[in-house]
Amino acid sequence: QVQLVESGGGLVQAGGSLRLSCAASTRTFSSYVVGWFRQAPGKEREFVAAIRWSGVSTRYATDSVKDRFTISRDDGKNTVYLQMNSLKSEDTAVYYCAAALFGLGFPRNYEYAYWGQGTQVTVSS
Numbered sequence: 001q002v003q004l005v006e007s008g009g010g011l012v013q014a015g016g017s018l019r020l021s022c023a024a025s026t027r028t029f030s031s032y033v034v035g036w037f038r039q040a041p042g043k044e045r046e047f048v049a050a051i052r053w054s055g056v057s058t059r060y061a062t063d064s065v066k067d068r069f070t071i072s073r074d075d076g077k078n079t080v081y082l083q084m085n086s087l088k089s090e091d092t093a094v095y096y097c098a099a100a101l102f103g104l105g106f107p108r109n110y111e112y113a114y115w116g117q118g119t120q121v122t123v124s125s
Contacts, residue, residue, distance in 0.1 A: 002026045002114040004097050009119030012087055020082040020119060022097030030075035033102045035112055036082045038093035038121075045096070050106050051080060059106050089125040094118040 003025040012018055022034060035050035049060045049071040060066035070083040080097060096119075098112035 002029075002032070002099055004099060004114055004116035006095060006097050006116045006119040009095060009121045011122045011124065014087060014089055014123055014125045016087050016123070017083070017085045018087065018121060020084065020095055020097075020121070022080045022082075022116060024078045024080075024099065026078070029078040029099075031101060032099040032114075033107055034071075034073065034080040035098045035100075035107070035109075036071060036080075037096045037098060037109070038091075039096070039118075040090075040093040043093075045109075047109055048095070049082060052106070084121070087121075087123045089123050092121060092123050094120050 005023045008018060008020040031053050033052050036048040037045050038048050039045040047061050048065060049069055051058045051071045051073050055073050058071050068086045073080045097116045099114045100107040100112045
């Protein structure tokens with residue numbers, strides 16, 4: 001069983017930055033693909049970004065996210081980060097991290113087996 005705990009959310013003005021952290025309980029965290037997802041009020045949860053165990057391969061949902069967000073990991077600290085810059089009001093959501101043991105490529109959303117409780121990000125315009 002892997003426990004994930006997100007932190008770093010908060011209230012920020014449009015154009016500002018936040019760094020989210022996802023800390024894992026397992027010592028084998030480096031073997032997992034880790035993704036960030038978000039869910040805005042009244043909307044379905046959506047994929048934001050993911051990083052493979054190597055840290056070399058990453059994936060982002062859209063070019064807009066890729067241009068403003070950076071996913072990274074520090075396996076020595078069992079932590080994955082999501083650096084979010086140039087935040088917009090539409091980035092307001094609860095952000096979740098998720099983990100999956102996976103082979104080549106990236107898991108589909110439903111293939112992430114472990115989920116955190118989420119952290120609220122609110123961007124004021």
